[in-house]
Amino acid sequence: MPLNQPQLDTLRALLDRLIPEDEFPGALAAGTDKFIIKLLTHDCAAEAPKIAQSLTQLDAEAIACHDHPFVTLPIAAQDTLISALEHNRTATVWPVTFPAGVFINRLIDLAAEGFYADPQNGGNRDGTSWRMIGYDPLLPARPSAP
Amino acid sequence: MSSVTSNYDVIIVGAGLGGGIVAGVLAEAGQRVLLLERGRDLRYRDIPSDHLRHHRLSLYGDNTTHAPDGHPRVFVDPQGRSRTVFPHEADYHNNALTVGGGSRIWGMQAWRFHPDDFRMATRYGRPPGSSLADWPISYADLAPFYERAEHEIGVAGDHTATDYAPRDRAFPLPPVPATPTGTWLARGAATLGWNAFTPPLAVNTKPYLGRDGCVQCRQCIGFACPSDARNGSHNTLLPRALATGGCTLITRAQVARILTDASGRAHGVEYFAPTTPDSDQTERRTAHAATIILAGGAIETARLLLLSASAQHPRGLGNHSDHVGRHLQGHYYPVVSGLLPVGFQNPNLGPGVSIATTQFNHGNPGIIGGAMLANDFVKLPIIFWRSHLPPDLPRWGQANKKAMRELYLRGIDLRGPVQEIPSPDSRVTLDPHVRDHFGLPVARLSGTTHPETVRTAEFIRARAEDWLRAAGAERVWSSPMDLRLSASQHQAGTARLAADPREGVTDPFGRVHGHDNLWITDGSLHVTNGGFNPALTIMALAFRAATKIAAKF
Numbered sequence: 001m002p003l004n005q006p007q008l009d010t011l012r013a014l015l016d017r018l019i020p021e022d023e024f025p026g027a028l029a030a031g032t033d034k035f036i037i038k039l040l041t042h043d044c045a046a047e048a049p050k051i052a053q054s055l056t057q058l059d060a061e062a063i064a065c066h067d068h069p070f071v072t073l074p075i076a077a078q079d080t081l082i083s084a085l086e087h088n089r090t091a092t093v094w095p096v097t098f099p100a101g102v103f104i105n106r107l108i109d110l111a112a113e114g115f116y117a118d119p120q121n122g123g124n125r126d127g128t129s130w131r132m133i134g135y136d137p138l139l140p141a142r143p144s145a146p
Numbered sequence: 147m148s149s150v151t152s153n154y155d156v157i158i159v160g161a162g163l164g165g166g167i168v169a170g171v172l173a174e175a176g177q178r179v180l181l182l183e184r185g186r187d188l189r190y191r192d193i194p195s196d197h198l199r200h201h202r203l204s205l206y207g208d209n210t211t212h213a214p215d216g217h218p219r220v221f222v223d224p225q226g227r228s229r230t231v232f233p234h235e236a237d238y239h240n241n242a243l244t245v246g247g248g249s250r251i252w253g254m255q256a257w258r259f260h261p262d263d264f265r266m267a268t269r270y271g272r273p274p275g276s277s278l279a280d281w282p283i284s285y286a287d288l289a290p291f292y293e294r295a296e297h298e299i300g301v302a303g304d305h306t307a308t309d310y311a312p313r314d315r316a317f318p319l320p321p322v323p324a325t326p327t328g329t330w331l332a333r334g335a336a337t338l339g340w341n342a343f344t345p346p347l348a349v350n351t352k353p354y355l356g357r358d359g360c361v362q363c364r365q366c367i368g369f370a371c372p373s374d375a376r377n378g379s380h381n382t383l384l385p386r387a388l389a390t391g392g393c394t395l396i397t398r399a400q401v402a403r404i405l406t407d408a409s410g411r412a413h414g415v416e417y418f419a420p421t422t423p424d425s426d427q428t429e430r431r432t433a434h435a436a437t438i439i440l441a442g443g444a445i446e447t448a449r450l451l452l453l454s455a456s457a458q459h460p461r462g463l464g465n466h467s468d469h470v471g472r473h474l475q476g477h478y479y480p481v482v483s484g485l486l487p488v489g490f491q492n493p494n495l496g497p498g499v500s501i502a503t504t505q506f507n508h509g510n511p512g513i514i515g516g517a518m519l520a521n522d523f524v525k526l527p528i529i530f531w532r533s534h535l536p537p538d539l540p541r542w543g544q545a546n547k548k549a550m551r552e553l554y555l556r557g558i559d560l561r562g563p564v565q566e567i568p569s570p571d572s573r574v575t576l577d578p579h580v581r582d583h584f585g586l587p588v589a590r591l592s593g594t595t596h597p598e599t600v601r602t603a604e605f606i607r608a609r610a611e612d613w614l615r616a617a618g619a620e621r622v623w624s625s626p627m628d629l630r631l632s633a634s635q636h637q638a639g640t641a642r643l644a645a646d647p648r649e650g651v652t653d654p655f656g657r658v659h660g661h662d663n664l665w666i667t668d669g670s671l672h673v674t675n676g677g678f679n680p681a682l683t684i685m686a687l688a689f690r691a692a693t694k695i696a697a698k699f
Contacts, residue, residue, distance in 0.1 A: 018542040024551070043206040079543065086541075108542045109532075113205065116527040116550070117197040133554040135527050137195070137365045138495070143372035144358045145190035 002040040002048035006069075007055040011036065011107075013071040014058070017078050018111040024132040027115050027123070035114030035123030047106075050095070054103040057094055064091040154180040154394075156695075157415055157435040159401045159450065161185075162247025163681055164667035164688040165441035166379025166387070167295075171692035173387035175699060180433050181387070182399040182417055184442070185244035186212055193250065193370035197528050201242055201251045202368035204234035209369065210242040210250060216583030217243070219445075222592035224630060230580055239476070239591060239633040241443045245397060249348075249378025249681065253367040253523060255499065256301040256348040257678035258292045258311040258686075261285035262508045263515075263565065266674050270514045276596040277473050277570045278514075281673045282645040282654040285311065291686035291693075296346075299685060300354050300377040303346030310504045319351045322360075326490040327521050327558045328500035334617030335503060345502035345520050348681070350375035355382060362495040364524040379685070397423070400584050402430070404438055404454040404463060404664065412438040412463075412664040418584045428584070437663050437695060441688070444474060444670040445633065448574040448640035449589040451651075451658075464641065464651040464658040471574035473639040474591065475675050476632040477563035478599055480517075480607035483534045484619030489555030498524040506609050507565075507677040514598050517562035517606045517677040519613065530554055537623055558619055560610040563636065565677035567598040572631055574640055594629050603627040636680050641670035656691040667691050 003011060012033050019027035027033070040048040058081075062070040065084075066077050073081070084090065085104040094100045114123020116130075118137075130136060156172050158165045161183035173179045186192070188210060194200075199207040207214065211233040221237035222228040231238045241248045262269050264281040272278045293315050295301070302319035321344040324332075328344075335342035350373075352359045360375040374381055387393035399419040406412050414434035421427040440447045448471040452462035462470050502520035510516050525534060531550060534557050540546050572593035580588045607624050614622045644650025647659035656671050658664040667688040669680055676683060 019547055020544055022544060022547065024547075026547075039206070082542065105541070111542070112531045113198055113528060116531050118195060120194075121196065121198060129550075130527060133527055133551045134489075135364065135554065138361075138363045139195065139365065140361050140363070140372050143190055145370065145372050145374035 002037065002045070003052050003055065006059065007052050010055045010059055010070050013078065014082070014107060015111055017075065017082060018108055019115050025128045027111050029125070030115055030123055030128050031125045032111055032114035032123035035121055036110050038122055039110065050098045051103070051106070053095070054098060057092065061085070061090055061092050151432045151434070152180070154178045154433060154435040156180070156437045156439065157182065157433055158439045158441060159415065160247070160440065160442035160446070160668065161245045161380070161384065161395065162241070162441060162443065162668065163249045163379050164684050165439070166246070166384040167685055167688035168439050168441065168667050168692045169387040169393050170379065170383025171689065172696055173390040173393040175696040177392065177699065179387060179393040180435065181393055181395045182401055182415070183245050183395065183397045184400050185210065186397050187245040187395070188250065188370070190370045190372065190374070195365060195369055197526050199234070200368035203526070203529055204240070206234065208234045208240070210244040213583070218580055218582065219588050220577040220580050220590040222590065224594055228590070236634060239445060239637060241637065245384070245395070246378050246380030247443065250370060250380060251368050252376070252378070252681065253499065253679070254347040254349050254376055254497065255520070255679040256296065256346045256682040257518065257676070258308070259285065259676035259678055259683050260310055260504070260507050263674060263676040266515060266565070269508070273514065273567060273596060273598045275569065276598060277568045279642070279649065279673050282643050288683070288686045288690065289313070291689040292682060294689050295682055295685035299348055299379065299382050300350060301346050301348045301682070302351040304344045307343030308346065310507065317346060319354055322347050322349065322351055322497060322500055325494045325498060325500040327494060330486060330558065330617045331501045331521055331613065334613050337616045338612065340503050340505045340613070342501050342503045345499060347497065347499065348377040349497060350377065357381060360497070364496050365526070366496040366498065367523045400582070400586070401450055402453065402584065402586055404450065405432070406454070406456055406459065406463065406661065408458055410458065410661045412661055437665065439665045439667055441666070441668045443668050444637040444640045445574050445589050445591070447666055447668055447670045449576065451641065452576050453586060463661055463664065466660060467648045469642060469651050471640050472570045473568040473642055474572045474574055474593070474631070474633050474637065475566040475568045475595060475639040476634060476636045477675060478566060478595070478603040478627055478632055479561050479563060479635060480603050480610055480624060480627060481533070481559060481561045482607060482610035482614055482622060482624040483557065483559040484614040484622040485536070485553060485556045486558050486618060487620050494524050496524050498522060506606060510605055513602050513605045514567055515565035515602055515677055517564040517602070519560050519562035519606065519610055522559050522561055525557060527554065530557055534559060536621060558614060558617070560613055562606050562610065563677060563679055564599065564603045564606055566632060566675060567596040567602070568639055568674065569593060569596040591631060591633065593631055595632050597629060599632070600627050600629055636669065636675060638669035638672040638675040638680060641666050642673045643671050655694050656687060665691055665695065
């Protein structure tokens, strides 16, 4: 497991804002958190330590700005914090090698990759995002190709 | 490692479009052919429908490369920093590593080049610093072989519309059906007074040559075809070669060097291959033949010529005038996106490419060459999210999610393969440090295209924006082009055709100067790469070379 429990909780809270539930399921209901964990365990294992560290840093940032860890912040404060990270406006010192803006943009990418990719990747359960936007690959049930 | 030696009439290195065609023609002419392919012979089910690991979006791998760590390359950026890269990375400039090569997963656009694409230097002059040159052959030399490729591979198109390149015979298959975006674009072209038509695609629009028609799935480019309706040499000429009983295909075979004698004659190859087809044990083998043909793509063919240096040819085979590996080029692709005022009632079916114009391939004031412009394949949702949402939209949150569902079916875009102005400094060399799985020096890619390429690409980008606006797009946007190395789309140019051995690597048929039984049949030969997808030209050159080789037997 590339993340400890507080980091995992922060990741899930973050995903819930990056792709929130509305009339359609959001990232968490679609399993996008599991997609990211799987990726950080396998294809992107080398990237996992800095993602983990940044999730801890996000909590430190939330406490510095709002006196609470990210998971317990009101939605509006979470969104304000995410926007600030995008612009590298931070109250705490982030690593020069992996600044806040790079971190949050990476998480935004990972969330969308899981949510909008094929269900087999694990972050788009039952093709929920595809139904939302009107996409179906229309692959034949019995392909005739050898 | 054991050592095995065998004898053939012909050895072909690479079972992509060109290699498969030469194998078919020569095996049917009675030759005993050894076809060596670095990748595997993948079935439909071996090529996953993974939207993050395919050949248009290979974020964490791709769906044809096995053992990707075994075949690194080195990429040198414009600032001179080098790094080791792997097949799924953009800087690798990959082509699918499998029997069939890129044609297992290609977009199937099967264009003939424009007659003026063969005489770019004559028409435009040679810009300083560039290596722009004429081909030593004309469109007329290649026309009969274009026709043969269209019929033996299978191309669908409208022969009444493609009059930029004169033809004697209709396409064997009817054109792909119209799509909703194509209908909008047709109206836009009419408004502008532009000629637009259905582009030629190598797809079975109906059953052809014993295989099914296209089922119009909405994955297509980058993936294997579920009905085997996507045409290439892997499902046409290669099966014909194997059916003769005279062609031996060995997969997972990496050629280490071409063997030449003191006179320059190529007499065989050394290669690594599994001891049995499924084994992980590798052995070094030697095979001999009267004719050797290289078809590994512009990067690997150049690498192999350089790897084959000998006492007589210390700079590599065919490299006496220092052209091997130089003039590496592909296509710059301006991509212009827009939003139609309404979503389509019936979402586009595959393949999706349905309208094109050749209005701007040549004759653009103050511009060298140009490009064909066409609409695109059905967009995967994740590709739409990454590259086709309006640039001022928030990248996350409720607004982004809402935009995905409101805009996905309204998206429309155009792109076009810009004819590049080659630079001798855009090149393949051997890396002095990094070795592949077999201990062979890997390809090192460095340099950039010529700045004139960027200028042409910017002109084409502006025309694409004009077209989208005229088609009724409410918003239109695109990104400026920058100067870089370009070979991931349609690698070419590294062993250019030239009548004069001082001007290139091969003679006008593709025979390497100074090595009269060593041939090349891939994009390496292209002096320039046309303002079109180049696959049909690779095929036509392969048919032409194979015919020439077969005539000598």
